[in-house]
Amino acid sequence: MSNPEPQRTATRARARKAVIPAAGLGTRFAPATKAVPKELLPVVDVPALEFIVAEAAREGLDDVLIITARGKDAIEAHFDAAPDVENALEKKGDAGRLARVRRSTDLARLHYTRQREARGLGDAVAHAEGFAGNEPFAVLLGDDIIDERDVLLGKMLDVQAEKGGIVVGLIEVEGRAISLYGSIKPAGEVVDGVIPIETLIEKPKPEEALSNLAVIGRYVLPPEIFGALRRTELGKRGELELTDAMRTLGQDGVPIHGVVFSGRRYDTGDRQDYLRAVVRLAVEHPELGDDFSTWLVDFVRTIEATGGTDQ
Ligand code: UTP
Secondary structure, X not given: OOOOOOXXXXXXXOOOEEEEEXXXXXXXXXXXXXXXXHHHOEEOOEEHHHHHHHHHHHOOOOEEEEEEOOOOOHHHHHHOOOHHHHHHHHHHOOHHHHHHHHHHHHOOEEEEEEOOOOOOXXXXXXXXXXXXXXXXXXXXXXXXXXXXXXXXXXXXXXXXXXXXXXXXXXXXXXXXXXHHOEEEEEOOOOEOOEEEEEEEEEOOOHHHOOOOEEEEEEXXXXXXXXXXXXXXOOOOXXXXXXXXXXXXXXXXXXXXXXXXXXXXXXXXXXXXXHHHHHHHHHHOOOOOHHHHHHHHHHHHHXXXXXXXXXX
């Protein structure tokens, strides 16, 4: 099937800015999220959001807008200098940890704006209009970690620069899991990990899914998305859905492509996935990994032997 690429949306410049929506309520992780933003929950000793800002910075997205909300001031504090902690570490002579404390301050040029109410991802992204201006920009969800050893965003930025329009990150999911994601209808085959998309819908019932390809928390969007968001009505969840605005742009003839990802990804807003992320990264941690792995292997043996956790 052909995929029209109107001249007006084609662009050769790779996006240079990133938007990280982090204003959601995090109800799946309550009560932990009553006072602590879920984006700051630690994955071993680094908050989830720092992994995401670092990913943007690695791809040359030096200007990063974080969408925050009431009760999420700790996000700004995390990326600010922390003289007391830094002085204490200096006195202790702990240079390694000091460097890691300072890392978050130097990662990127951070900007903040607040979403007044958690009215959905589309509404959060709409707050980035002034920041993005007339350029394409990346959106990285604040609770969706892509392992830094696996490539996704860089390829998405290249595809967007080449083909224009919208590019979304995709994973293959099994069975009913599609109802937790946006679902895409392909407009052709996967070639070199890239697939043209005809349309997409948000969180379908499993029987209404358009394929088993699910949209994950990485997008590269053209500035036309803001007009489309203004024309989009609230979805069935009562939220302004980014997926609905992307579908509108697709109907306008803007090309949509997906980059299929099969690497390591952790949705830290989901408790199971969060726990897996912590265990996996703890096993691989340069300081903790050896001891933790030894304990973990013993622990698993005990579970297998006793069917319980009496350790
Ligand atoms: P989620 O879909 O995980 O929603 O948002 P949520 O409300 O944060 O969490 P649950 O489902 O209640 O547990 C995906 C990303 O979009 C941001 C969130 O902060 C998260 O990083 N988001 C979501 C916003 O910034 N604003 C919103 O209105 C909704």
